Amino acid sequence: MLFGLRLGQGSLFVRSLVLDTNASSTFWLSLKDLSFSTKTHLQQPNPPPQKLLTLLLKHPSSTHLTKQVHSHIITSAQLLGYNNSLLLFNNLLRRYAHGDFPHQAFSLYKYFIHFSPPSFDSFTYSFLLHACSNLNSVTPGFQLHALAFRVGFHSHVYVQTAMVNMYVSSGFLHEAHQVFDEMSEKNCVTWNVMITGLAKWGDFKASISLFDRMPTPSVVSWTAVIDAYTRMNQHEEAVAVFRRMVSNDGTWPSEITILAIIPAISNLGALKICQSIHAYGEKRGFNASDIRVTNSILDSYSKCGCIESASRFFEEISSGQKNLVSWTSIISGFAMHGMGKEAVESFKKMEEVGLKPNRVTLLSVLNGCSHGGLVEEGLRFFEKMVMEYEIAPDIKHYGCLIDMLGRTGRLEEAEKIAMEVPSEIVNVVIWRTLLGACSFHDNVEIGERVTRKILEMERAYGGDYVLMSNIFASVGRYEDCEKFRRLLDERKAFKVPGHSLV
Numbered sequence: 001m002l003f004g005l006r007l008g009q010g011s012l013f014v015r016s017l018v019l020d021t022n023a024s025s026t027f028w029l030s031l032k033d034l035s036f037s038t039k040t041h042l043q044q045p046n047p048p049p050q051k052l053l054t055l056l057l058k059h060p061s062s063t064h065l066t067k068q069v070h071s072h073i074i075t076s077a078q079l080l081g082y083n084n085s086l087l088l089f090n091n092l093l094r095r096y097a098h099g100d101f102p103h104q105a106f107s108l109y110k111y112f113i114h115f116s117p118p119s120f121d122s123f124t125y126s127f128l129l130h131a132c133s134n135l136n137s138v139t140p141g142f143q144l145h146a147l148a149f150r151v152g153f154h155s156h157v158y159v160q161t162a163m164v165n166m167y168v169s170s171g172f173l174h175e176a177h178q179v180f181d182e183m184s185e186k187n188c189v190t191w192n193v194m195i196t197g198l199a200k201w202g203d204f205k206a207s208i209s210l211f212d213r214m215p216t217p218s219v220v221s222w223t224a225v226i227d228a229y230t231r232m233n234q235h236e237e238a239v240a241v242f243r244r245m246v247s248n249d250g251t252w253p254s255e256i257t258i259l260a261i262i263p264a265i266s267n268l269g270a271l272k273i274c275q276s277i278h279a280y281g282e283k284r285g286f287n288a289s290d291i292r293v294t295n296s297i298l299d300s301y302s303k304c305g306c307i308e309s310a311s312r313f314f315e316e317i318s319s320g321q322k323n324l325v326s327w328t329s330i331i332s333g334f335a336m337h338g339m340g341k342e343a344v345e346s347f348k349k350m351e352e353v354g355l356k357p358n359r360v361t362l363l364s365v366l367n368g369c370s371h372g373g374l375v376e377e378g379l380r381f382f383e384k385m386v387m388e389y390e391i392a393p394d395i396k397h398y399g400c401l402i403d404m405l406g407r408t409g410r411l412e413e414a415e416k417i418a419m420e421v422p423s424e425i426v427n428v429v430i431w432r433t434l435l436g437a438c439s440f441h442d443n444v445e446i447g448e449r450v451t452r453k454i455l456e457m458e459r460a461y462g463g464d465y466v467l468m469s470n471i472f473a474s475v476g477r478y479e480d481c482e483k484f485r486r487l488l489d490e491r492k493a494f495k496v497p498g499h500s501l502v
Contacts, residue, residue: 049088056091066095070108086121093127102131106140122156129162133169141166145179157183161190168197192220204228219251227260238264239273253280255290262296266303274300278313288321295325302333311342324355332364340372347381359391363400370404378404395425399433406437411446418450428457439467439474447471 052069059065070092089112096105105128125148132141145163153159160183167176180186180194191214198207211217211225222245229238242261245251253261258277265273278297281287287294294317301310314322314330327350334343347365350357357365362385369378382401385391393401398421405414414437418430431454438447451468469484 049085053088053091056088056095060095063095063099063101066092066099067104070104073108074111086119086124090121090123090127093124093131097127097131097134102134105131120151122153122159125153125159126162129159129166132166133162136170138167138170138172141170155184157185157187157190161187161193164190165193165197168193168200171201173198173201173203188216188218188221191215192218192224195221196224199224199228199231202231204232217245217249217251219245219254219257222249222251223254223257223260226257226264230260230264233267235264235267239268239270252284255286255293258286258293259296262300266300269304271301271304271306274304274306275309291321291323291326294321295323295329298326299329299333302329302336307333307337307339319353322353324350324358324361327355328358328361328364331361331368335364335368335371338371340368340370340374340377343368343372344374344377357389359385359394359397362389362391363396366397366400366404370400370407373408375404375408375410395421395427395430398425399430402430403433403437406434406440409437409441411437411441411443415446415450428454431457432463435467439471442471442474444471444475444477 052072055065056069069088073088073092089108092108093105096102096108109124109128125144128144129141132138132144141163144166148154148156148159148163160179164176164179164183167173167179176194176197180190183190191210195207195210195214198204198210207228208225211221214221222241226238226241226245229235229241238261242253242257242264245257246253258281262274262277265277274297277300278287281293281297287297298310298313298317301307301313310330310333314326317326327346331343331346331350334340334346343365347357347361347368350361362381365381366378369375369381378401382393382397385393385397398417402414402418405411405417411434414434418434421430431450435447435450435454438444438450447468465484465487469481472478472481472484
C-alpha cells in the first residue's frame with residue numbers, strides 16, 4: 001500500500017520497488033513545523049483560490065508570500081472544496097520544488113492527501129519529483145515512481161522525464177536507464193537529461209553512446225558530449241564534435257558550449273579556433289554579458305601561446321566587469337610566458353582596484369617571479385601571503401618558492417625552506433625540484449643530502465638516480481656516478497622515457 005493505494009500489475013522495475021514508508025517517515029515534515037505569518041499580503045479573511053493564485057503570479061520570487069499562502073491553506077480548510085484548488089496547489093509545489101525549500105513541497109502534498117485527496121495531474125508529480133532532485137533524496141522518489149505508475153502516468157513523457165532526472169540527480173543511473181528505456185515516448189528534454197546526467201557522474205562513454213542514438217540533438221546534448229570528450233582528455237574529438245555541431249548541424253553554441261570547448265582548444269594550442277571563438281563571442285554578445293566566457297577566452301589566448309592577444313583582450317574588458325579570475329588569468333598568462341615584471345605589475349594594479357588575491361592568484365605571481373628571476377619580489381609576496389592576507393601556503397606555493405631560489409643558485413635557502421615545509425603536506429616533488437637545481441648548479445654536497453631525503457620517501461623512480469649520478473659525473477666523481485647507476489639497475493627503478501609531439 002502506498003498512501004492508501006494498492007500497486008497493480010505493470011513494469012517489473014516498479015513492482016520490485018521497496019516502498020518502505022516507515023523508513024522514510026522522518027522525511028515527511030509534520031504540519032506543526034509550518035508556523036508562517038499571514039498578515040502581510042492576505043488582507044481578506046478568506047480569499048478564494050483565484051485571488052491567492054493571482055497574488056503568487058504577481059510575486060513570483062517572494063518566498064515569504066509562498067509561506068503565507070501555504071500557512072493560510074492549513075489554517076483555513078475552505079480551499080479543499082474549490083475547483084481552482086489544484087491550480088493553486090501546483091503553483092505552490094512548483095515554487096517549493098524549484099526554490100530553496102523543496103522539502104516543504106512534501107509537507108504541502110501530505111496535507112492535501114490527508115484531508116482531501118484530490119485528483120492530481122501530471123504537473124503535481126513532475127514538481128514533486130523535481131523536489132526530490134533538489135533534495136538529492138531518492139526515498140520519496142521511489143514512492144512517487146510507484147504512485148505515478150499506479151495512477152496512470154507511467155507513459156506520460158513529462159512525468160517520466162522528471163523521474164529520469166530524479167534518479168540521475170541522485171546517482172541512481174541503473175534505475176534512470178530502466179525508466180528511460182521503458183519510455184514509449186521521449187522528447188528532447190528526456191534525451192538531454194539522460195545524456196548530461198551520465199556525463200555528470202563520469203560515465204562519459206555511455207553519454208556519448210546515447211548521444212549517437214539521439215534523433216535530433218540540441219545544443220544541450222551537443223555541449224554535454226563536447227564536455228565529456230574534454231574531460232576524457234580527448235581534445236581533438238571534442239573539437240571535431242564542436243565543428244560538426246556548427247558546420248553540419250547548424251546549431252549555434254551557447255555560453256555553456258563555449259565554456260566546454262575552451263579547455264580542449266587550450267590543450268591543443270589551437271590559436272585560430274580560439275580567435276574564432278573570440279569573434280563568435282563578440283557577435284553573440286557573450287563576451288560582454290558573461291564574464292565566465294571572457295575569462296575563458298583570456299586564459300585560452302595565454303595557453304595557445306599568444307600573450308599579446310591575451311593582454312590586449314584583457315585591456316578591452318571594462319573595469320566594472322573584471323573580477324578576481326580575470327586578474328588571476330592575466331597574471332598567470334604573464335607568468336607562463338616568463339614575463340615576471342608584467343605579472344608583478346598586474347598584481348599591484350589588481351590590489352589598487354581593491355581586489356584581494358586568493359591562493360591561486362598568489363601562486364600565479366610567485367610563478368611569475370620564479371620564471372622572471374625576481375627572487376626578492378617573490379620572497380616579499382610569500383611573506384605578504386602569510387602575514388597580510390593570512391593565507392596558509394600549500395605544497396604548490398612552497399614548491400614555487402624552492403624552484404625560484406633554486407633557479408638563481410640560492411640552494412642553501414631553498415634547502416632550509418624545504419626542511420620547514422609542514423610534514424602533513426610535504427611530498428617528494430619538493431625535494432626533486434631542489435635536486436634538479438643542484439644538478440643545474442653542480443652542487444654535490446646539497447645534492448647528496450637531498451637524494452638521501454628522496455630515497456627515504458621513494459626508491460622506485462629512476463630519474464632520481466640518474467640526476468644524482470649526473471651530478472657526480474659533472475664534478476669528476478665517476479665511481480660514485482657508477483655506484484648510482486648500479487643502484488638504478490639493482491632496485492629496478494623505472495624512468496619514464498621522454499617524448500615529443502613533433
